[in-house]
Amino acid sequence: MKYDVNEQGFYGEFGGAFIPEMLYPNIQELKSSYREILSEDAFKEELESLLKDYVGRPTPLYYASRLSTHYGADIYLKREDLCHTGAHKINNTLGQVLLAQRLNKTRIIAETGAGQHGVATATACALMGLECIVYMGAKDIERQAPNVSRMKMLGAEVCAVHSGSKTLKDATNEAIRDWINNPDDTHYIIGSAVGPDPYPDLVTQLQAIISKEIKEQMEGLPTHVIACVGGGSNAIGAFYNFLEDESVNLIGVEAGGMGVQTDKSAATLALGTKGVLHASMSYLMQTSDGQVVEPHSISAGLDYPGIGPLHAYLHDCSRVTYKNVTDEEALEAANRLMKLEGIIPALETAHALAYLEKMNFTTTDKIVINLSGRGDKDMNTYINANI
Amino acid sequence: MSTLKKVLEAKQEGLLNIYCTAGYPKLNDLPKIVNALHDSGVDMVEIGIPYSDPIADGETIQKSNAVALSNGITIDLIFEQLKECTPDIPKVVMTYFNPVFKYGIEHFCQQCQSVGVEGIIIPDMPIGLYQASYEEMFKNYGLSPVFLITPQTSKERLKLIDDLSSTFIYAVSSSSTTGKATGGLSDGNTYLSGLKGLGLKHPILVGFNISTSDDLSLVQKHANGGIIGSAFIKYLSDKPSTEQATQQFVKEITKG
Numbered sequence: 001m002k003y004d005v006n007e008q009g010f011y012g013e014f015g016g017a018f019i020p021e022m023l024y025p026n027i028q029e030l031k032s033s034y035r036e037i038l039s040e041d042a043f044k045e046e047l048e049s050l051l052k053d054y055v056g057r058p059t060p061l062y063y064a065s066r067l068s069t070h071y072g073a074d075i076y077l078k079r080e081d082l083c084h085t086g087a088h089k090i091n092n093t094l095g096q097v098l099l100a101q102r103l104n105k106t107r108i109i110a111e112t113g114a115g116q117h118g119v120a121t122a123t124a125c126a127l128m129g130l131e132c133i134v135y136m137g138a139k140d141i142e143r144q145a146p147n148v149s150r151m152k153m154l155g156a157e158v159c160a161v162h163s164g165s166k167t168l169k170d171a172t173n174e175a176i177r178d179w180i181n182n183p184d185d186t187h188y189i190i191g192s193a194v195g196p197d198p199y200p201d202l203v204t205q206l207q208a209i210i211s212k213e214i215k216e217q218m219e220g221l222p223t224h225v226i227a228c229v230g231g232g233s234n235a236i237g238a239f240y241n242f243l244e245d246e247s248v249n250l251i252g253v254e255a256g257g258m259g260v261q262t263d264k265s266a267a268t269l270a271l272g273t274k275g276v277l278h279a280s281m282s283y284l285m286q287t288s289d290g291q292v293v294e295p296h297s298i299s300a301g302l303d304y305p306g307i308g309p310l311h312a313y314l315h316d317c318s319r320v321t322y323k324n325v326t327d328e329e330a331l332e333a334a335n336r337l338m339k340l341e342g343i344i345p346a347l348e349t350a351h352a353l354a355y356l357e358k359m360n361f362t363t364t365d366k367i368v369i370n371l372s373g374r375g376d377k378d379m380n381t382y383i384n385a386n387i
Numbered sequence: 388m389s390t391l392k393k394v395l396e397a398k399q400e401g402l403l404n405i406y407c408t409a410g411y412p413k414l415n416d417l418p419k420i421v422n423a424l425h426d427s428g429v430d431m432v433e434i435g436i437p438y439s440d441p442i443a444d445g446e447t448i449q450k451s452n453a454v455a456l457s458n459g460i461t462i463d464l465i466f467e468q469l470k471e472c473t474p475d476i477p478k479v480v481m482t483y484f485n486p487v488f489k490y491g492i493e494h495f496c497q498q499c500q501s502v503g504v505e506g507i508i509i510p511d512m513p514i515g516l517y518q519a520s521y522e523e524m525f526k527n528y529g530l531s532p533v534f535l536i537t538p539q540t541s542k543e544r545l546k547l548i549d550d551l552s553s554t555f556i557y558a559v560s561s562s563s564t565t566g567k568a569t570g571g572l573s574d575g576n577t578y579l580s581g582l583k584g585l586g587l588k589h590p591i592l593v594g595f596n597i598s599t600s601d602d603l604s605l606v607q608k609h610a611n612g613g614i615i616g617s618a619f620i621k622y623l624s625d626k627p628s629t630e631q632a633t634q635q636f637v638k639e640i641t642k643g
Contacts, residue, residue: 008515018484020443020510021535022562024544163449164439176442177564183539276485277440279511289461290489291439 003243003314009197010281012316014309017196018279022180026188029103031198037102038095038205050094054127055084057091057209061217061368066340073361076222077343077371078214078238087346087373088210088234089120093189095206097124100187107131107186111175113140113168113230114301114348115147116373117191122156132156135174139166140300147377165294168230168304172278192231193308196279200308207237214368215241224249224359227370228351229322230266230302232311234372239320249321252311253355255297255348256324266295267324268307269315277306283315298327298381299347301373325354333357334375335387346373347381391477391505391531391554394430395590395611402612403603403641404592405619406481408435408451409468410460416629418471423630425476427637433508433614436465436482443483443510445566447617462490462498469502479506479533492521496528506531506554514547522551536591537562538578549587558582558610559595566617567595572602579609600642615640 009016009031017027037043051057059079068075080088093110100108108130112118118134125132134151138160141148151158164170172195179188193203214225225242227235229252242248257265265271265285272283277292285293285305297303314320325333330347333354337343345353349372356369375382394402405424409417417434424432437452437460444452469478480499487495487509499507507530512521517532525532531554536545539562548556560572560579572579582591593606594614606613619636626632 016513016516018511018513021540022443022537022559022564024537025539025541163453169440173440173442177445180443181563181567183562273489275489276483276511279442284485286485286489288489290486291456292485 001244003310003319005197005201011310011313014281014312015197015200016281018276018281019196020180022183026179026183027196033103034099034198034202037099043098043102047095047098051091051209055090055094056082058213058217059083061214064341067337070340071356071361072363073365073367075356076218076366076368078210078368080210080234080370080372081343081345081349081374085116085120085123086376087116087120088207088237089117089191090123091209091237092191092203092206092233093117093120093124096187096189096202097128097130100130101128103187105185105187107133107182108189109133109135109175109178109186110189110191111135111168111171112191113137113171113303114299114346115140115144115151115377116301116346118156118158119147119150119154121189121191122151122154125156126154133159133178135159135161135171135178137161137165137167137171140168140171143380144300144377146379167300169277169292176278192233193236193310194231194278194280194306200280200310203233204236204240204310207233208240210234210237210370211239211241214238221245221248222366222368224251224365224367225370226251226253226352226355226367228253228302228348228372229307229311230255230304230348231306232308234370236308236310238368238370243319250319251355252320252322253351254322254324255299255302255351256326257296257298259326260324264296266297266303266305268305269311269322270324272305272307280309282307282309282312298330299351301346301348302351323355323358325351329354329357331385331387334382338387343371344375345371346375347378349373390475391431391479394477395555398430399590400611401607402430402590402592404431404433404479404612404614405429405637406433406435406614406616408437408448408455408620409465410437410455410458411451411620412454412623412629414458414460415468417465417468419630420633421472421476421478423633424637425473427634429476429637430612431477431479433479433481433616434465434469436462436480436486438483438486441483443564445564445617447566447620451620462486466498466502469504474503478504479508480504481508484509484511493524496524496530499530500528505529506533508533508557510535514551518551533557535559545585545587549589552589555590555592555611556587557614558591558593560593560606561596563595565595572596572605574605579606582610600640603640
């Protein structure tokens with residue numbers, strides 16, 4: 001497919017593996033084997049069976065009738081929030097844990113922002129009996145306490161990261177450092193479509209099941225697919241199988257924080273410039289001296305100053321449109337979904353829902369929103385916002 | 388001929404390279420440190436250009452980067468400070484790809500040349516990208532790339548790195564971040580004792596996790612020299628006089 005990664009690990013000028021020599025053998029091992037392993041029949045059968053019986057796939061494509069009436073267009077929700085552990089993240093972690101087993105790795109590390117990827121990793125590790133260490137920014141540990149408890153209950157060790165902005169970016173740095181220090185027995189499960197080649201493609205392939213199912217579940221093509229974007233794994237999963245269907249409008253919604261005109265935002269494509277963060281060339285929020293800027297979003301899962309390299313490429317070749325909404329708009333959208341559909345979405349997902357407010361609809365529009373996660377972990381934020 | 392090459396030719400064993408973070412502990416300490424290192428007889432200096440996300444560095448150097456950035460250090464200011472440093476000690480800069488990329492790689496090379504920086508270490512710069520895009524440029528500005536090798540680096544890759552090098556090769560003592568392992572270096576370390584047998588054309592300096600004079604003597608015995616970073620940064624952290632502390636540190640680390 002024309003949007004797939006090339007042999008050198010790039011999407012156009014984005015991607016690559018900007019890693020120190022200490023990680024070179026690990027990345028080479030993964031790069032040389034992941035495609036073959038992912039396409040093995042035995043691997044596919046094992047993963048499919050787990051996704052069906054353990055995760056609960058296929059997740060429903062739900063026609064949201066009251067939301068549709070509210071906006072005057074047909075709106076469908078892809079219910080990734082109904083996955084085991086409450087978000088799409090488990091699609092990736094189960095696949096990567098099976099991959100790690102085939103690479104004879106016994107120790108799993110991960111980073112997490114909102115805690116959803118951490119919980120999904122801890123879950124997959126518990127299921128397979130693997131040691132699990134999750135790095136999480138100290139600030140995120142505070143604001144996502146329920147997920148921290150979940151990870152611990154599932155047997156994972158949660159390591160607080162106190163460097164930098166104490167959020168997802170710093171947790172990712174620390175996970176990479178752990179991998180440098182433990183190159184032999186450890187597999188690093190990156191939670192988003194970011195990081196050095198081959199991670200963006202690996203995560204994309206494992207999340208692509210979302211758009212594969214949407215295609216199977218819908219009659220005809222949707223006119224729009226909308227997803228929130230931090231690093232961009234749920235979005236790329238929801239977009240991937242529509243990339244070559246040029247009639248489908250693909251819209252990624254970034255976290256505008258307090259607004260892109262303020263210095264409290266995480267809208268990377270609106271505010272970023274080209275550069276390397278977490279070992280791949282993409283857009284990132286940085287100073288003129290190349291120092292990474294600390295982002296802001298009410299949603300820990302979107303509070304990230306970078307974006308996956310495939311999204312950077314899709315942005316530059318205009319295949320996907322990237323917009324942003326504010327913290328405030330996301331909270332309002334979450335409230336609207338609660339009251340109209342009886343669904344409490346994750347704060348991340350609420351950003352995708354908020355974009356509906358900014359659209360002009362025609363009655364023939366068929367809009368799919370990727371409902372990437374549920375909002376249990378965000379109760380404190382919702383309560384404090386008096387929703 | 389460059390000073391760096393002269394030093395490497397004149398002194399083939401017992402080399403000492405000390406790393407410091409520009410802008411640390413105080414914003415304008417770099418010239419004081421570099422000049423004190425020269426006065427103390429250190430063979431070369433590695434100047435760290437701080438970065439917000441230094442993934443190859445352990446806690447000590449991470450912190451020094453964060454302190455330097457909050458002190459207000461910038462790349463332009465570092466080049467200004469380098470003009471105040473003695474020209475008589477060879478200088479290598481160490482940083483990450485993003486600050487150099489954002490600054491403008493060619494502009495960065497020009498600036499290095501104008502202040503007498505002769506080598507550059509960018510641990511996260513892919514070798515393939517260097518060959519495709521930057522090899523000629525670095526050469527034009529007299530800038531020698533210094534690549535890292537580890538105990539896991541394959542023979543083919545060692546040869547490639549040796550061929551691309553023009554001054555020295557930086558051997559990492561074990562696969563780790565900087566300043567991580569303690570007491571990991573011993574005479575029985577087969578990686579260290581095998582370094583001379585690798586048959587590389589260029590001298591090898593060993594860095595990462597060298598914190599005592601014993602560690603230094605050991606790597607100087609098995610390679611052409613050693614590089615000290617975290618131990619020096621840690622030493623500077625609570626000393627009132629940067630110059631005195633620098634001289635004292637060198638005295639202590641070379642006493643063996």
